[in-house]
Amino acid sequence: MTRSIVPVACCLAAACASGSALRQRADSVAAEVKVARDLNAEACAPRELATAEANLRFARLALDQGDSRRADAHLGTAAPAAHDAVARSRDCGKQAVAIKDKPEPQAPVPVAPSVTAKDGDGDGVPDVDDLCPDVPGPPERRGCPLFTDRDGDGVSDDIDRCPELPGPKENFGCPWPDRDGDKVADKDDRCPDEPGSPDNQGCPRRERLIVVRRDRIELKQQIHFQPNRAKILRDSYDVLDEIAQAVRDASVTVRIEGHTDNVGKRKENVTLSQARADAVKEYLVREGVEAKQLTAVGYGPKRPIASNSTRAGRTLNRRVEFRIEEATN
Amino acid sequence: MALRGTIVACLLLGCGPVTTTSVIDDADGALLRARAANADGYALYEATLADLYLAKAREEQGHARYADAQALAADALRFAQAAGRKASERRTAPAADDAAVSKR
Numbered sequence: 001m002t003r004s005i006v007p008v009a010c011c012l013a014a015a016c017a018s019g020s021a022l023r024q025r026a027d028s029v030a031a032e033v034k035v036a037r038d039l040n041a042e043a044c045a046p047r048e049l050a051t052a053e054a055n056l057r058f059a060r061l062a063l064d065q066g067d068s069r070r071a072d073a074h075l076g077t078a079a080p081a082a083h084d085a086v087a088r089s090r091d092c093g094k095q096a097v098a099i100k101d102k103p104e105p106q107a108p109v110p111v112a113p114s115v116t117a118k119d120g121d122g123d124g125v126p127d128v129d130d131l132c133p134d135v136p137g138p139p140e141r142r143g144c145p146l147f148t149d150r151d152g153d154g155v156s157d158d159i160d161r162c163p164e165l166p167g168p169k170e171n172f173g174c175p176w177p178d179r180d181g182d183k184v185a186d187k188d189d190r191c192p193d194e195p196g197s198p199d200n201q202g203c204p205r206r207e208r209l210i211v212v213r214r215d216r217i218e219l220k221q222q223i224h225f226q227p228n229r230a231k232i233l234r235d236s237y238d239v240l241d242e243i244a245q246a247v248r249d250a251s252v253t254v255r256i257e258g259h260t261d262n263v264g265k266r267k268e269n270v271t272l273s274q275a276r277a278d279a280v281k282e283y284l285v286r287e288g289v290e291a292k293q294l295t296a297v298g299y300g301p302k303r304p305i306a307s308n309s310t311r312a313g314r315t316l317n318r319r320v321e322f323r324i325e326e327a328t329n
Numbered sequence: 330m331a332l333r334g335t336i337v338a339c340l341l342l343g344c345g346p347v348t349t350t351s352v353i354d355d356a357d358g359a360l361l362r363a364r365a366a367n368a369d370g371y372a373l374y375e376a377t378l379a380d381l382y383l384a385k386a387r388e389e390q391g392h393a394r395y396a397d398a399q400a401l402a403a404d405a406l407r408f409a410q411a412a413g414r415k416a417s418e419r420r421t422a423p424a425a426d427d428a429a430v431s432k433r
Contacts, residue, residue, distance in 0.1 A: 046374035054381035061397060138371060138419055 019063060022071050026059050029075060032082040039089035043140040047159065048085035052078045209239040212246050217254070217322035219243075223280060230275035232283060240280065243322060244287035247294070255295045255323040256280050261314035262301040274298025280320055295325075349386075349395045352402040356383050359409035368412035371419040375412035379405045 033052050041049040055078035062071035118127050123136035123143050130143030137143045149156050153166035153173055160173030167174040176185030182195035182202055189202030196203040211218040223240065224233040232240070247254055258273030258280075277296035285291050306313035360368075360379045368376040382405035389398035 042374050047377050050374050050377035051381065054378055054385070058381075058385050061401075065394070065397070 019066075019068060022059070022063055022068055022075065025075050025079070026056060026063070026071075029056050029059075029078045029082050032079070032086060036082055036085035036089055039086060041085040041089040045085040045088035048081045048088060052082035052085055054078075055081065208242060210242045210246060212250065213324075215324050217243055217246060217324065219320075219322075223320045225276055225279070228272065230272065230279040232279055240283050241287060244284045244289050247284065247289045248287075250324075251293075253293050253295070253325040255297060255325055256284075257303075257321040257323060258296070258298040259303055259305075259317060259319050259321065260301050261317040262304070262308040263314065266300060270298055270300030270302075272298070273300050276320060346390070346393075346395060349390050349399045349402060352399050352406060353383065353386055353390065356386070356402050356406035356409055359406055359413060363409050363413035363416060366413050366416040367420065368409075368416040370416070372412040372415035375408045375415060379408035379412055382408060 029052065033049070033056060036045065036049055036052065055074040059071045059074035059078060062068075062074060119125065119130070120127050120133050121130070121136045121143070123130070123138070125137070125139050125143030127133040130137075132143050135143075149160070150163050151160070151166045151173070153160070153168070155167070155169050155173030157163040160167075162172075162174035165173075165175055167176070176187055178185050178189070179192050180189070180195045180202070182189070182197070184196065184198050184202030186192040189196075191201075191203035194204050209220050211220070219239060221236075221239050223236040225231060226233065256277045258275075258277035260269040260273045262269070274296070275298070277298050281291075281294045281296040284294060301308070301317070304313075304317045305319070306316040308314050308317060356379065360376070360383060363372070363376055363379065382401050386398045386401035386405055389395075389401060
């Protein structure tokens with residue numbers, strides 16, 4: 001009894017300690033958020049402040065739910081955001097001080113009302129108060145644009161992880177990676193490490209290993225198995241992949257036929273050819289072909305296409321064929 | 330009696346996902362409207378909060394914690410509405426000023 005209580009008590013104590021440490025961390029982040037707020041972060045670093053505040057609340061919610069892992073993750077986001085908010089707001093504050101320190105004109109200069117209200121960039125901030133009188137910007141930024149966008153990709157530099165390279169908003173302003181440099185982004189590239197044309201999904205054009213006829217799929221390269229076994233050899237994967245794609249695309253029903261030469265016992269040959277046809281079917285199903293589109297039949301030596309009296313003939317007779325039976329739709 | 334109680338309890342439990350989804354949808358719509366009013370430019374603080382709260386509400390909903398999800402979605406809605414309001418005000422403010430100047 002005591003033995004079982006001790007580990008449970010240890011776990012509970014550890015959990016409490018972890019929860020308490022996280023709460024302390026949350027309090028320290030909250031203090032930093034308060035500092036940021038006092039420094040007018042809402043205007044100077046709105047995104048950072050919002051991120052810090054939101055994640056702080058989410059962390060506390062997770063702690064209330066007893067989910068320390070999630071709380072830790074949220075605090076991990078909140079803390080640097082709060083820190084950034086404080087840093088940005090300090091810079092922003094300095095700018096504000098500089099404005100306040102502007103020497104006031106010694107003697108009031110009489111100006112016409114239309115001149116005092118002059119607003120060259122039409123942003124609602126009169127030129128006298130506008131730090132950027134030629135570029136529109138909101139009043140809380142003293143008439144300056146919120147953020148610049150050096151690469152002109154529509155993602156402002158404050159959130160642009162690649163401010164000098166145009167990139168989509170979804171990738172934080174960075175261009176999508178393209179390892180093979182074929183102008184097809186890796187996310188859309190079926191062959192991200194081999195250059196290929198965009199109309200072939202970024203893959204190089206290869207000579208096809210199969211030809212789809214009306215009633216069969218012709219193979220330019222036979223499917224190879226381990227001798228006397230139904231294990232497909234690796235060098236046949238490419239041709240099988242092409243077959244899989246063709247069957248998937250054409251939505252047809254295909255009969256996979258296994259054939260052998262006449263060496264050995266007939267019954268064993270039939271069994272082997274069936275096992276090989278089954279192995280091919282299994283491979284194609286793994287490659288996304290629906291099982292109902294495929295049937296596998298082992299004929300053994302029953303249907304030779306060449307003489308079994310020569311080595312070349314026997315090689316031709318050991319084969320797998322693909323007969324198109326009907327369209328599935 | 331017990332049966333009736335069970336039915337009522339089931340109905341109440343069943344309302345959780347529905348109400349939450351409704352509030353999330355409202356917040357989503359409000360945020361879209363705010364974004365259309367350029368809230369990202371004029372009310373970035375509120376828009377970011379709304380965005381984060383909405384995402385969190387969806388996450389909580391995914392974990393079937395409907396009460397928390399609903400509270401977060403309600404806050405997201407509040408922030409999104411505030412963002413929309415602020416953005417609209419700020420967009421129209423220069424025009425209003427211009428009008429005032431021209432009246433003078």
